Amino acid sequence: MTDVLLLGGTGWLGARIAERWLDAGAHVTCLARGGREAPYGARLVTGDRDDPAVYSVLADRQWDEVVDISSRASHVAAAVAALGGSARHWTYVSSVSAYASNTDPGADESAALADPATSDADDYARQKSGGEAAVRAALAHRAAVIRPGLIVGPGDPTDRFGYWVSRLALAGAGPVLIPDTPRAGVQVIDVDDVADVAHAVGREMFVGAVNAVGDPLHLAAFLDEARDVAGHTGALVAAPPDWLVQHDVAYWAGPRSLPLWLPADMPGFTSRSNATYRLLGGRLRPLRTTLERALADERSRGLDRPRAAGLRRDDELALLAELP
Template sequence: MEILLLGGTAFLGRHIAVAAAARGHEVTCVARGSNPAPDGIELVVADRDEDQGLAPVGGHHWDAVIDVSRQPGQVRRAVRDLHCSHWVFVSSGNVYADFSALEQDERSAVRAPLEGDVMEDMSSYGESKVACEAAIRSAGSSSTIVRSGLIGGPDDDSGRSGYWPWRFAHSTGDDVIVPDDPGFPCAMIDVRDLAAWIVSAAEQRLDGVFNATGPTISLGEVLAVSAQAARSQVPARPVPAARLAELGVGCWMGPASLPLWIDKPDWRGFATLDTTRARANGLVTRPLLDTLRDALAYENRRGGARRTGLDDAEERRVRAALDGNI
């Protein structure tokens, strides 16, 4: 197959490119050029924010176009300017309107689509992806819309999948600060498993909407597997949500946070999805231990500041406050 990948130089896009090339497909990536394409894969440097940004690849008929964009304008211009037999669009579970229930399926209500072509910030991420989905459906070709859950594993620069094994491997004291909510429902999908299934969807021209993430497990299980991945015997130190808030510790992601957990009852099902349809169509996910081991290896290689979690100074500060030393 001749596959046009809109992206392909970072995280999921890069893994898609590698997976497709490994299966013998001809892959062309379109990106700004801030990162190189994987070895042996053609890179067309283009700016998708420009009205004619896709002109260099618009005159060819592609067997499949795979798009990971979050900007409706970019997707609308792609649908307008590109010719293909099948679309694959990587959307998100963030499109759903209500996260109070666990493992909602593809028939669940979604948010209103974003008006306009540009998502200004992440507060409208779900609405933007809804608008992108609508653009793909208007293309007139068959399409796979993949509503992905949290993506983890090697190259996860967000740090959400790597933080817990990294922290157990590099504790700043005699314990690891964790939320006192071991039953919080969690799920993630390894970037390599998602990439492989996206290539399969393109090959099979799967038509429809599919949730894609890993099995639902508890935060307590994630922490136990993280400690196992780190080969750590350091115990977890559960801290109530109210106390964490007093100490300036946030949820889910970002600086000074504890990832994969949200202290809001209405968001308890946020990370989970019903993946029955995708699994019936070939989605296979590896054990969480494998994902977290490789996420830890990536964290150990990259070093430097992390976008998610407590850094060493913050964890020491929180522990000192809990011990009554400040």
């Protein structure tokens, strides 16, 4: 039987990767802090990765596959040092945020990475780059690096993607505020597509890096599809980016934001090449399918619930009233 270790495995993406391996008949162990159950059929080992001894209970066996999703380079390096010698293959789930630049549309996996992290205080890009560096240094000939773009779909804890289809459904025949950037880009990938490719590269023992990203599209096309799925019949009211910034509306994510909206100087972030992903047989669910799944999830959680990202409806209506 295939022995698989998930460093994580109880969260949103990690649990789905664990489920893929379980469905394939593997014996799956998840190392996690606790507080959430491991997928049914997996063994949960509770431990804190800040503890240098956390890997001691896992180092006494050979692992056919180790999957690490950590966003802290020091955790990745410690795991590689403790378990790298007993792993036939290693998959590190990094991010397109690990790239040094977001200015070049169509850039592929050969693009330069950010400087690796040198402390836990370094930003997300450097942490992911540092995690990759640790894996490459010790496991270059038996490791895969997956660099997902914006992962979306039901259960998304960041609330970014689901904001739009949820807000459009909540608004109904009412107006919805959008940024006046119709040519801006959007590039997303369904969480289950990422889980599928993570399982596939481990099963095939793929060595190298792959951008796990969807096909690029314009924000306007994305909003049209979301609007259709949500059944929205009201107006989309576009506000100039400068006006939004002046009124304390944030880019991308977080409270009082318009999710997925990015500054104009980052065209490469939403147009990474997915040619390698396609060559590996990577699946991309239709955007409409992901939107429908996201809307069903949003309805189950409440369209008017407090959100980790986006505008509250009352704030949105106040902004719409202020627009010239």
